[in-house]
Amino acid sequence: MLxxxxxxxxxxxxxxxxxxxxxxxxxxxxxxxxxGPNGSGKSTLSYILSGKxxxxxxxxxxxxxxxxxxxxxxxxxxxAGLFLAFQYPVEIPGVGNMTFLRTAxxxxxxARGEDELSAGDFxxxxxxxxxxxQIDADMLKRPVNVGFSGxxxxxxxxxxxxxxxxxxxxxDETDSGLDxxxxxxxxxxxxxxxxxxxxxxxxxxxxxxxxHIKPDVVHIMADGRIIKTGGPELALEVENNxxxxxxAEVV
Amino acid sequence: xxxxxxxxDATEARLAGLTLPAGLDTAxxxxxxxxxxxxxxxxxxxxxxxxxxxxxxxxxxxxAALFHNDEGPMFDAIDRVKIVFVDGVFDADASDDLxxxxxxxxxLSDVADADIHWATELYGTLEARxxxxxxxxxAALNSxxxxxxxxxxxxxxxxxxxxxxxxxxxxxxxxxxxxxxxVDAGAEVTLLETGPAAARFNSVLEVDVASKxxxxxxxxxxxxxxxxxxxxxxxxxxxxxxxxxxTLTVNGKLTRNECIIEMLGDDAVAHVAGACVGDGNDFHHxxxxxxxxxxxxxxxxxxxxxxxxxxxxxxxxGKILVKAGAQKTDGYQISQSLLLDEDSQFLxxxxxxxxxxxxxxxxxxxxxxxxxDALFYLQSRGVPRQAATDLLTLAFLAESxxxxxxxxxxxxxxxxxxxxxxRRG
Numbered sequence: 001m002l003x004x005x006x007x008x009x010x011x012x013x014x015x016x017x018x019x020x021x022x023x024x025x026x027x028x029x030x031x032x033x034x035x036g037p038n039g040s041g042k043s044t045l046s047y048i049l050s051g052k053x054x055x056x057x058x059x060x061x062x063x064x065x066x067x068x069x070x071x072x073x074x075x076x077x078x079x080a081g082l083f084l085a086f087q088y089p090v091e092i093p094g095v096g097n098m099t100f101l102r103t104a105x106x107x108x109x110x111a112r113g114e115d116e117l118s119a120g121d122f123x124x125x126x127x128x129x130x131x132x133x134q135i136d137a138d139m140l141k142r143p144v145n146v147g148f149s150g151x152x153x154x155x156x157x158x159x160x161x162x163x164x165x166x167x168x169x170x171x172d173e174t175d176s177g178l179d180x181x182x183x184x185x186x187x188x189x190x191x192x193x194x195x196x197x198x199x200x201x202x203x204x205x206x207x208x209x210x211x212h213i214k215p216d217v218v219h220i221m222a223d224g225r226i227i228k229t230g231g232p233e234l235a236l237e238v239e240n241n242x243x244x245x246x247x248a249e250v251v
Numbered sequence: 252x253x254x255x256x257x258x259x260d261a262t263e264a265r266l267a268g269l270t271l272p273a274g275l276d277t278a279x280x281x282x283x284x285x286x287x288x289x290x291x292x293x294x295x296x297x298x299x300x301x302x303x304x305x306x307x308x309x310x311x312x313x314x315a316a317l318f319h320n321d322e323g324p325m326f327d328a329i330d331r332v333k334i335v336f337v338d339g340v341f342d343a344d345a346s347d348d349l350x351x352x353x354x355x356x357x358x359l360s361d362v363a364d365a366d367i368h369w370a371t372e373l374y375g376t377l378e379a380r381x382x383x384x385x386x387x388x389x390a391a392l393n394s395x396x397x398x399x400x401x402x403x404x405x406x407x408x409x410x411x412x413x414x415x416x417x418x419x420x421x422x423x424x425x426x427x428x429x430x431x432x433x434v435d436a437g438a439e440v441t442l443l444e445t446g447p448a449a450a451r452f453n454s455v456l457e458v459d460v461a462s463k464x465x466x467x468x469x470x471x472x473x474x475x476x477x478x479x480x481x482x483x484x485x486x487x488x489x490x491x492x493x494x495x496x497x498t499l500t501v502n503g504k505l506t507r508n509e510c511i512i513e514m515l516g517d518d519a520v521a522h523v524a525g526a527c528v529g530d531g532n533d534f535h536h537x538x539x540x541x542x543x544x545x546x547x548x549x550x551x552x553x554x555x556x557x558x559x560x561x562x563x564x565x566x567x568x569g570k571i572l573v574k575a576g577a578q579k580t581d582g583y584q585i586s587q588s589l590l591l592d593e594d595s596q597f598l599x600x601x602x603x604x605x606x607x608x609x610x611x612x613x614x615x616x617x618x619x620x621x622x623x624d625a626l627f628y629l630q631s632r633g634v635p636r637q638a639a640t641d642l643l644t645l646a647f648l649a650e651s652x653x654x655x656x657x658x659x660x661x662x663x664x665x666x667x668x669x670x671x672x673x674r675r676g
Contacts, residue, residue, distance in 0.1 A: 089628070092622075092628070164633065
């Protein structure tokens, strides 16, 4: 599904290389986790895949079902089925959460040549999905993420994911800022979306999230590269010993 | 040449072809005397530093092409009394009967034949009061020469809004209209003003709101790209009275909207808001507001938002004056611009002048570009960049639209704005 080969990238305008050749291959229905110390390039990888400005790809490739992601506008990547759950969801004063969701869903449907959802149908679907995530009517009415708690923001990300039904979901430190209960709720939301046709890339610092969202494959990223790949046991190893041993191995 | 001489010459040239219309003779003559004493404004006047009044004061109106669109009239779904003026000339066929429960409506041009005591007393009075401490000569010009307008007297709760519809049909029309609104104690009325009116439009509105009365004003200035307008709204509000005014401006070569409010009674509330969308270096829009608190516990809000692109210019001059004794005043003022490119300009002059010691007054003014993080967030959810920009632009304007009390009116304006943006590309 997602195939990344030798991806290299700089911070635009600065002579600073962040990704130094990332290789990653995620099959349909698989859940991969990327762990790594601060500054290893995990979030940058998620931004580059989703098309954020400010980075310059200097080498390598990234494709989604064979289509060149790097050649697309961010909205085209979304319509192609890529979704990034933000580490810091953006507050948008003046735009109602419901308007935002409907605009997004219909923009993607339009881009794919599908009919837009009627207001009634949309409402029915969003209410059902919001209920599962314990998102109340008030949160749907309020401006996007404005005044939301950390947990509410992350649940709102998962609601968007549920509404947009992407095939490749990237979760960028979705556990950050969450208490144990909120993390469980978010993880349940994610697990409910797991299917044979949908893949996940879960970026996290901590093994704890992976207790709830069980990965098939765990990668360790450091200094702009994937330095080690293994099963779920690799995450436990990090939890117990930190990154120092792994980093030492590579050097 | 000295500015005084320039101004008196310009005033003389402007007055050369004008004669005072019949009716309200004393008020018109007084206004003319005020005008001659002041002279028409000049760009070297401090109050016109950011807006050159030349095209508003010159003898003939500059030509303005007509703007054609296939949209229906504004507020068409709302039951209202329609009063239509085409280039300032009343169109009886297109207008409704000038009647609604709770309100009496008369045309200004009929006042010469009718003895409407309150109108004779009010006409030019608030305009004259509004000439200090800052001169507003174009309003005096209007009081002297306005050809028509509407007199609205709310004696109870008006059963429907009154909509002055200003159509523009002549590329060289030069129009002055002057309307009065008197809201009796406990009465309430909503005035809607829509359309461009003329190539050059000079409008004065005098609003007198008695104790516990309420006046709502929602205006959408016409989208003719080349039209020019100078408008003045003078209001005097008494105890526990409410005054709310909102203006939407999209297009127009030059617009200067002045709003001058005196809060004379305790516990009065005055909100003035504006949303403006300007595109192109021939767009110049100026909001000038002067609110005087002269009683206890008054609340005033000024909320002005401007979206500017392709060299458009926006101006805001807003003042809150709190007189000695106007304790517990709560004054708020915000003026913000969203600059969609580097060619556009926003000039803001917020002013507070406070002589009471127990007041809360705040003001803020910002200029900013579109929030790139929010833009990316929307794009990452599949919303194309242009649509995302439009959505954020509407969100930016939202705070000013929220000042409209009537949701149906606000929704109509919101939908128009969305439509105008979607069609632009």
